[in-house]
Amino acid sequence: MAAVCVLAAVGGVFAAVAPGLAGGPLESEAGSALRTSPGMASPVVPPVTLDAAPTNGAKQVNPAAPVSLKVGNGTIQRVTLASTAGKTIDGSIDAGGKAWSATGPLEFNTEYSYTYVVKDSAGRETSTTQSFNTVSSSHEADAAVYPLNGMKVGVGQPLQVIFSEPVTNRAAVEKAIKITTTAGQAGAFHWYSDTMVRYRPENFWAANSTVTMDMQLFGVDLGxxxxxxxxxxxNVSIGDKKVAVADATAHTFTLSVNDQPVKTLPVSMGDKRFPSAKGYAVLMEKNRFDHFRAASIGLKPDDPAYYGEADVEYTIRLTLSGAYIHQALESAYPYIGNTNVSHGCIGFLPEGAAWVFDNMGTGDVVQIINTEGDYAAKTDGYGDWNIPWSEYGN
Incomplete structure (x- = not known):
């Protein structure tokens, strides 16, 4: 008898069945999950689509960049992200199993292996491994911050950040630094160079307030x-408002605390050759004993102003270049209160020097007036208050 083909209905779809083969389509055809021939009864299984970030083999990946996996036409079963040193990075899969993202931070200069297992709609699992490298050490930037966390300073102390690498993307840096005060004061950044930025309010910090500098700079591209x-x-605590006025003509030093004068002391300031720098100076480091060298300010033995080396007491630095508040040398005692004989410093009698040392500190302010000296360089210490507010934030 000649072979005759008949049509059999299977699940609402007609398929060709050879006589005597009640099992329907041939197993070799029906068992192919991705079979797309017209008329087949088995459903077509679409391929799983994957979107992984970073991409396989990526270099110089920002450690702050999101690490994620998204799938289509399937679900994520498990993901492992680990450094070649074996440190695993935590992550989470969303409720639908369609996305995974890392929840832990990456490290610089590290190679990561990224393995994920996905399941398609037919229940088949596929494992894939990729790798990428994060930003190398040569492109990693740190910074030094001052004041330090927990310090107590005076009302004139600017906030300072010095970066280890040049910053060209200043706007991004400023955006990543949030500064708040319990007194509600607003302020502005001032860039002194491509590595150093400072921040201060329009007027001195409010006495006995707290300033918080929250720097979320991890991963920020500095340029x-x-x-x-x-x-x-x-977090920085601000103390009482202590502002002194050093008058080079009256030869006096008057300290006010919270705008109330509390003490006036006789002083000797810079002479005509070395006049004290005018304007505001913010007190820096203090030393009960110090050692001064004339050579440090460029004086040589044949210079009439050369004083060799001297042990000095009660020193408080005003500038990086060598201007101080301190106890005058004994030879200068007769001139205290009547004549300026120093090399730019503010010299006191022993009792006065000790009193200032005990009652003033880092971040307090001295305003120097009636001197023939010019302003010190703005970075020769903290010259921020000698910059008009209209110019400071520019």
């Missing part, structure tokens, strides 16, 4: 591929 490697939070 030229340099990536910041840190987040830091600094």
């Amino acid at each position: 030229n591929g340099q990536i910041a490697n840190f987040n830091k939070k600094v």
Whole structure:
């Protein structure tokens, strides 16, 4: 008898069945999950689509960049992200199993292996492994912050950040640094160079307030591929408002605390050759004993102003270049209160020097008036208050 083909209905779809083969389509055809021939009864299984970030083999990946996996036409079963040193990075899969994202931070200069297992709609699992490298050490930037967390300073102390690498993307840096005060004071940034920025309010910090600098800089691109490697939070306590006026003509030093005069002391300031710098100076480091060298300010033995080396007491630095508040040398005692004979410093009698040392400190302010000296360089210490507010934030 000649072979005759008949049509059999299977699940509402007609398929060709050879006589005597009640099992329907041939197993070799029906068992192919991705079979797309017209008329087949088995459903077509669409391929799983994957979107992984970073991409396989990526270099110089920002450690702050999101690490994620998204799938279509399937679900995520498990994901492992680990450094070649074996440190695993935590992550989470969403409720639908369609997306995974890392929840832990990456490290700089590290190679990561990224393995994920996905299941398609037919229940088949596929495992894939990729790798990528994060930003190398040559493009990693740190910074030094001052004041330090927990410090107590005076009302004139600016906040300062010095970066280890040049910053060209200043706007991004400023955006990543949030500064708040319990007194509600607003302020502005001033860039002194491509590595140093400071921040101060229009007027001195409010007495007995707290300033918080929250720096979320990890992963911020400073420019030229340099990536910041840190987040830091600094809380600074502001003390009483202590502002002294040093008058080079009257030869007096008057300290006011919270705008109330409390003490006036006789002083000797810079002479005509070395006049004291005018304007505001913010007190820096203090030393009960110090050692001064004339050579440090460029004086040589044949100079009439050369004094060799001297041990000095009760020193408080005003500038990096060598201006101080201190106890005058004994030879200068007769001139205290009547004549300026110093090399730019503010010299006191022993009792006065000790009193200032005990009652003033880092961040307090001295305003120098009636001197023939010019302003000190703005970075020769903290010259921020000698910059008009209209110019400071520019």
